[in-house]
Amino acid sequence: MVADFVSADHGWLRSPNGRESARVLFRAGKNREGYFDNQNIRDQAAKAMEILQKHYPDEDHVFIFDNATTHLKRPEGALSALKMMKGPSANFTVEVNDLDNNGKLQYAPNGKTLKKKISIRNGRLPNGEEQAFYYSNDPTHPHAGQLKGMAVILEERGFAEAQKWKAQCSKKFLDCQVSKTHCCCCRTLFNQPDFVGVESILETEVKEKGYKVLFLPKFHCELNFIEQCWGAAKWAYCLKPASSSEADLERNVASCLDEVSLISMHR
Helix, strand or coil: CEECCEECCCEECECCCCCCECCEECCCECCCCECCCHHHHHHHHHHHHHHHHHHCCCCCCEEEECCCCCCCCCCCCCCCCCCCCCCCECCCCEEEECECCCCCECECCCCCECEEEECCCCEECCCCCEECCECCCCCCCCCCCCECCHHHHHHCCCCCCHHHCECCCCCCCCCCCCCCCCCEHHHHHHCCHHHHCCCCHHHHHHHHCCCEEEECCCCCHHHCCHHHHHHHHHHHHHCCCCCCCHHHHHHHHHHHHHCCCHHHHHC
16 A cells, blocks of 8 residues: 655655655555554654655645545544433443554454543533533532533533433434524534534644645545546556566555656646
8 A cells, every 4th residue: 555645846745865755655454564544644744744844844835635534533532422412421431442552553352443431522612611521520419420411511502492402313413404503402512613623633733833734525536636646656557567576566566656757747
């Protein structure tokens, strides 16, 4: 598998002398290098930004990604109304991947990704103040330490009628009234600014380095001109002699990518 960054001005991202590159050749598979996950993508983006800062600091750069789920992963415990109860709950948590000390996924003996449960993060009230989603651990409180539930969370945000609403319209919003943004608790919370505005980890890390980030619309890969670069490289690869040698395959892949000229990228 190959992952790379490409620019219509410079072609494949690399240093002027060609010695530094953001390209990743990845041997995907359970018994090989695993799978190209969000951490791999962030590591690659970090390498790309390092090259840009070092060799192209006087240009404005914008990172453009498609809407792949691996690009859009949110921080652990990020705000989400999905599966949240309407009333208090002592068992509400968010399931996330279990990572080791190096940030790598951990797997069970059967190969499945290990999961763990954590509390959801606090939100923001309309006035900007932090809003706790769990009651305090005061032992005198009837729901000490429990999730407040969507109705109370919405009441604290000024939705006085929230207790009268359904928890969620059936079929995951498909039955919600189109003209309303608060026909049920879940839809209302889903549309709150702090829920809508949660950035992906990748977006946050790229912005922290001073770069802009754009995500292409879902299901519109034709808007990403790197797809044309992949297509040209695949055509060149088909003309290479067949081989079962992994070294030959890797060499051919790299060679075919380098054969994609800047002129053809402009087209």
